[in-house]
Amino acid sequence: MRTETVKVQAGQTIELSCEVTVDKGVLRAEFLAPDGEQVWSETFEEDRNAFVSTRAEESGRYILRLQGDRTGGSFDVVWDIS
Numbered sequence: 180m181r182t183e184t185v186k187v188q189a190g191q192t193i194e195l196s197c198e199v200t201v202d203k204g205v206l207r208a209e210f211l212a213p214d215g216e217q218v219w220s221e222t223f224e225e226d227r228n229a230f231v232s233t234r235a236e237e238s239g240r241y242i243l244r245l246q247g248d249r250t251g252g253s254f255d256v257v258w259d260i261s
């Protein structure tokens with residue numbers, strides 16, 4: 180499992196731009212608010228791009244969690260906080 184975090188203030192906009200390459204297996208991505216509530220999730224079985232934009236309801240650390248089962252490939256993410 181791989182995690183990335185970003186600290187934001189309530190009211191800021193969080194944008195994630197993801198480029199996913201899946202050579203084998205399945206990759207699951209979850210984006211969680213500081214209270215653990217799921218903001219977004221998606222399962223990737225093939226190469227593609229994903230874009231997520233959300234307004235932070237609370238201040239704190241937002242977590243992007245990536246989990247795969249015998250997965251091969253890559254996951255590149257660009258964060259934009261405004």
